[in-house]
Amino acid sequence: MVNSVFTPQSVDSLSKSIQLLLDLGVPEINFAFSILEPWKKASLIKLRNEIKTLRKILLAHYNKKGTIPVMDFRDGPGKGIFYCAAGKDRLVVTPDEEIWGCQLFPEYLKGKENSGEFKKFFFGTLDRFIANYKNIYPRIYRNYAWLSTDNYSTTTMDCYLCPELEYCQICPINAAFTGSPLGKIPGYVCEIQKIKAKEKKEFREEKSKRKRGLQKENKKIIIHKTTQMDNL
Numbered sequence: 001m002v003n004s005v006f007t008p009q010s011v012d013s014l015s016k017s018i019q020l021l022l023d024l025g026v027p028e029i030n031f032a033f034s035i036l037e038p039w040k041k042a043s044l045i046k047l048r049n050e051i052k053t054l055r056k057i058l059l060a061h062y063n064k065k066g067t068i069p070v071m072d073f074r075d076g077p078g079k080g081i082f083y084c085a086a087g088k089d090r091l092v093v094t095p096d097e098e099i100w101g102c103q104l105f106p107e108y109l110k111g112k113e114n115s116g117e118f119k120k121f122f123f124g125t126l127d128r129f130i131a132n133y134k135n136i137y138p139r140i141y142r143n144y145a146w147l148s149t150d151n152y153s154t155t156t157m158d159c160y161l162c163p164e165l166e167y168c169q170i171c172p173i174n175a176a177f178t179g180s181p182l183g184k185i186p187g188y189v190c191e192i193q194k195i196k197a198k199e200k201k202e203f204r205e206e207k208s209k210r211k212r213g214l215q216k217e218n219k220k221i222i223i224h225k226t227t228q229m230d231n232l
């Protein structure tokens, strides 16, 4: 598997890089975008063009080989709203023996030990947690459970009203590292999600169209063969 991260400076090479990986026969490819620095309009336009080209490359690959090596373009397990799995099916213990829902939280909340946010997401020290996890876990996990896309918002809308809600996958802490409050998604991060959602939707539609076309062709061949047999 190959993981690649693109920045506003390297985004022009997205489709070419993935084409190269496909040519090399890499079976599983992941790509992501660094959002630590803001994406200006010009970079978002480049991203839009690159993802469009990537969609065409992937469709050609799918038509030829029947596989979709880029994991983000594969069909998911079904529709649903993306939520942060921190605390739900994982916990981390830091070298200082602190318990958190995932490793990004202590990093994000470093230096904010007296804040309400720190207290909301900190499961406590290892010793305390072991002694009292039955009370601590449900009390703190409630705050992690809030971290699902339908609870977020941008400067222009609440995410639960967004038509792309079911295709939007944002790590809340990654978004918060930009300096935005937790759950408030910066405009350029939202735009990146919308660009990806649009191209993934078109990819799925083109793929289904081709599948329907092939099924029709197969039906025609079967009918043709049956008619030939009947005439024997």
Ligand code: SF4
Pocket (backbone or CB within 6 Å): 149, 152, 153, 154, 157, 158, 159, 160, 162, 163, 164, 165, 168, 169, 170, 185, 189, 190, 191, 193, 194
């Ligand atoms: S695409 Fe933007 S508005 Fe829509 S759910 Fe994602 S962050 Fe919210």
